[in-house]
Amino acid sequence: MSATILLWSVTLSQWMLVAAMGCAAFRVVRGPRAQDRVLGLDALYVAAMLLILTFGIRTGSTIYFEAALVIALLAFVSTAALAKFLMRGEVIE
Amino acid sequence: MTGLDDFPLWAAILVSLLLLLGSGLTLLGTIGLVQFKSFYERVHAPTLGTTCGAGGVLIASILFFSVLQSRLALHEVLITVFVTVTTPVTLMLLGRAAIYRDRIEGKDGMPEFDSGEPPSDGSSAAGG
Amino acid sequence: MRRVLPYPLLTASLLLMWLLLNKFSLGHLLLGAVIAYGASWAMTALQPAKPRIRRWDLIPRLFFRVLGDIFRSNLAVATIILKGKRRQRTPGFIVIPLQLRDPTGLAVLACILTATPGTAWIEYHADNGRLMIHVLDLVDEQAWIDLIRDRYARMLSEIFE
Structure with missing residues (x-):
């Protein structure tokens, strides 16, 4: 019984997160300006991280946690670097 | 999803609700990202995913592994802390970059933000 | 030590x-x-600047207050997105004069305002203490200014200054 409930809710939330990634990807592609694309990329990273975590719940293994942590780190570093680049035209001053 | 037959029902329902709440809010945030008209409105949208969205999924994950392994699995707290600390920083940087670029291009509707005058202290004098 | x-x-x-x-x-x-x-x-x-915390007892109160506000504004922004174009909204910028000058307190305020959906920190001038934020649903400008001053800025300056 509880396995069925978990399976259905994990599947449903995975589909929702995939749709969220689609919406974020739409904003990355459409723009219209560079800051909109960076914002979309940030949302894409967050949705991908949450999707990886739901895979961890689905398989019952904690190995996905490290992958999610790495994605969260990459999201922060890349968005900060891109925002810095938009501001000054250089990443390192 | 095998070997879950002795997983307690209350925990399964709670994990499911938290998962659906978190992923639903993330989806709503990105729908807002598509729907809103200007950049400054869009800045608000992804915070839905990074506060309650990420919070719901991460608490669900903590609860699931704690019940499954029958010991407290707290390592997801690290991601929670990390996401809540870093998201404001990136969004702030993006907002500043956006207003800088809009001012450089002389876009209409950008508010003036004069730096010369001292602040108009009225009722605010008591606030400090 | x-x-x-x-x-x-x-x-x-x-x-x-x-x-x-x-x-x-x-x-x-x-x-x-x-x-x-x-x-x-x-x-x-x-050699980072060391923040000096004066009131440890206020930190849990601030934490739970921010947690509640984040949850409530999540619901508010979610309803705004769900209603879509059917409802008129007026997004806009507000300029707030702040008394808070401590760098750590300002950093914490920036994190609180940006993490709460519906408000976003845009710019701050250190020389005159003016802060500009963007609000998604701007109904009453003075109400927002009072809210941020009374709810957060005063508590942060009690903690850090």
Whole structure:
């Protein structure tokens, strides 16, 4: 019984997160300006991280946690670097 | 999803609700990202995913592994802390970059933000 | 005390993080302690400005207040998105004169405002203490200014100044 409930809710939330990634990807592609694309990329990273975590719940293994942590780190570093680049035209001053 | 037959029902329902709440809010945030008209409105949208969205999924994950392994699995707290600390920083940087670029291009509707005058202290004098 | 352990909070949180990443055992406790101690000494080379916290007792109150506000504004922004184009909204910028000058307090305020959906920190001028934020649903400008001053800025200046 509880396995069925978990399976259905994990599947449903995975589909929702995939749709969220689609919406974020739409904003990355459409723009219209560079800051909109960076914002979309940030949302894409967050949705991908949450999707990886739901895979961890689905398989019952904690190995996905490290992958999610790495994605969260990459999201922060890349968005900060891109925002810095938009501001000054250089990443390192 | 095998070997879950002795997983307690209350925990399964709670994990499911938290998962659906978190992923639903993330989806709503990105729908807002598509729907809103200007950049400054869009800045608000992804915070839905990074506060309650990420919070719901991460608490669900903590609860699931704690019940499954029958010991407290707290390592997801690290991601929670990390996401809540870093998201404001990136969004702030993006907002500043956006207003800088809009001012450089002389876009209409950008508010003036004069730096010369001292602040108009009225009722605010008591606030400090 | 200060000379032996320059950043006690940083050392403790690094050790906690190490123990969360690995499974708890005596070996990891020792290894994590050595690494956290070394990292806190490396931090002294950077010479960061040390925040001075005056009122520890207010921090949990601030934390729970922010948590509740984040949850409520999540619901508010979610309904705005669900209603879509059927409802008129007036997004806009507000300029708030702030009395809070402590850099750590301002950083915490920036994190609170940006993490709450519906408000976003845009710009701050240190020379006259003016802050510009963007609000998604701007109904009453003065109400927002009072809210941010009374709810957060006053408490933060009590904690840090």
